[in-house]
Amino acid sequence: MRTLPGIRLRFANLIAAGLAAVTLGVPKLVGAHEYWLSFPRGVTQAREPVELGALAGTGFRGERKPFSPLLSVRLVARAARTLDLARAAGIGDFVWARFAPSDGGGAMFGYQSDFSPIELPGSQFDAYLALEGLDAPLSARRSSHVTGPGRERYRRCAKAWLDGSDAARATEPLGFPLEVVPLERPGAASPLRLRVVLEGRPLADALVRVWHSPLGANGLPLDPTQRDSVGALWQGRSDARGEVAVPTSEAGEWLVSVVHMQACPDPALADWESTWASLFFSRGREPGSR
Numbered sequence: 235m236r237t238l239p240g241i242r243l244r245f246a247n248l249i250a251a252g253l254a255a256v257t258l259g260v261p262k263l264v265g266a267h268e269y270w271l272s273f274p275r276g277v278t279q280a281r282e283p284v285e286l287g288a289l290a291g292t293g294f295r296g297e298r299k300p301f302s303p304l305l306s307v308r309l310v311a312r313a314a315r316t317l318d319l320a321r322a323a324g325i326g327d328f329v330w331a332r333f334a335p336s337d338g339g340g341a342m343f344g345y346q347s348d349f350s351p352i353e354l355p356g357s358q359f360d361a362y363l364a365l366e367g368l369d370a371p372l373s374a375r376r377s378s379h380v381t382g383p384g385r386e387r388y389r390r391c392a393k394a395w396l397d398g399s400d401a402a403r404a405t406e407p408l409g410f411p412l413e414v415v416p417l418e419r420p421g422a423a424s425p426l427r428l429r430v431v432l433e434g435r436p437l438a439d440a441l442v443r444v445w446h447s448p449l450g451a452n453g454l455p456l457d458p459t460q461r462d463s464v465g466a467l468w469q470g471r472s473d474a475r476g477e478v479a480v481p482t483s484e485a486g487e488w489l490v491s492v493v494h495m496q497a498c499p500d501p502a503l504a505d506w507e508s509t510w511a512s513l514f515f516s517r518g519r520e521p522g523s524r
Contacts, residue, residue: 237249237426240439242327246300253411260497262426265342266295267290267362267493267510268290268291268292268294268296268445268491268512269288269289269290269392269510269512270341271286271288271343271345271394271512271514272286272287272289272292272458273285273489274287274329274458274517275367275462276455276516277397279335281338282330282335283332283333283334284333285332286330286332286343286485287329287330288301288330288345288392291458292463293445293463293464293465293466294445294447294461294489295431295458295461295464296462297459298324298328298422298459300306300327300328301323301326301328301330302325304348305348306347307346307389308320308346308408309323309331311333311342311343311344312343312344312408312471313333313335313336313337313339313340313341314337314339317333320322329485332374333396335396335398338399339398339399339403340395340397340398340403340404341393342393342396342404343393343394343395344391344408345390346389347389347390347410348389348476349387349389349495349503350387350388350389351385352386352387352388353383353386354383355383356382356384357381359375359384360372363375363384363495366441366493366495368441368493370395371495371496371506374390374497380436381402382504384506385504385505385506386495386505387506387507388507388510389411389509390510390512391411391511391512392510392511393413393415393514394513394515395416395420395513395514397419397421397515397516397518398437402420405417405418405419405439406417411432412430412437412493412511413431413511414429414430414490414491414492414511414512414513415429415431417429417464420513421482421517421518424482424483424517425481426480427476427479427480428478428479428480429472429475429477430478430492432494432509436472436475437472440476440492441470441471441493442470442472442478442480442489442491442521443466443491444480444482444488445466445467445489445491446467446482446487446489447461447486448484448485449486449487455487472492479487482517484517485515485517485518486516486517487514488514488516489512489513489514490514491512492510492512493508494509495507
């Protein structure tokens with residue numbers, strides 16, 4: 235166990251065999267694309283240690299993903315100060331970090347992956363573009379009468395908010411290529427105002443999709459590997475300022491996701507290049523509610 239101010243991180247046993255084959259959230263079926271950071275054991279009380287991990291799956295039902303330094307570009311936590319978690323994250327570990335808050339201000343966790351390649355059959359690729367609201371790439375394929383496979387490389391920019399009183403820790407961008415930036419503390423009120431930011435600038439007309447999972451009878455999150463794979467609860471497009479207001483009135487876990495795709499600058503690598511951004515947070519039950 236290694237301890238840094240406000241953070242405790244565990245080294246995992248190295249998994250040498252097969253490491254190169256570890257991938258994070260490769261979408262194998264249309265709709266099986268969502269990827270998010272979360273707290274697998276939930277958050278019981280403020281300022282108690284939490285575990286951080288990643289999941290990928292259909293909707294809000296996910297498979298736990300191991301940490302791979304081969305794919306990691308950044309893994310950070312912004313608390314009282316910004317901490318680099320990647321230095322101590324365990325190779326192949328499903329628990330990426332253990333965080334012990336030093337105050338009640340909250341923390342924003344962020345992970346950026348490198349690009350991974352994927353190729354889908356033409357009809358499946360077109361269906362995926364339509365599902366994610368990627369109208370420009372879909373229109374380009376149709377106008378060029380392209381029906382062949384979709385050659386894509388994709389990366390992840392995932393964030394998770396550990397609730398606390400310092401809204402600035404949530405509302406300041408982490409500087410990812412694509413980012414869902416809250417304009418207020420997530421979980422504090424509904425609707426939640428968000429801004430979609432691409433390379434530091436607001437992204438207009440981006441399709442923002444939202445999932446929700448209620449809390450269990452014990453007040454803790456449901457196991458994401460076991461719960462139903464429900465469709466998006468809400469979706470809408472960002473305005474000219476890149477902003478959108480998301481309804482988040484119910485208690486439970488929330489996932490916000492957006493994807494941006496453009497032509498790959500190197501056609502030898504892929505035809506298309508996509509960046510997926512997500513924001514995970516929890517909203518507690520109101521006092522006296524069940």
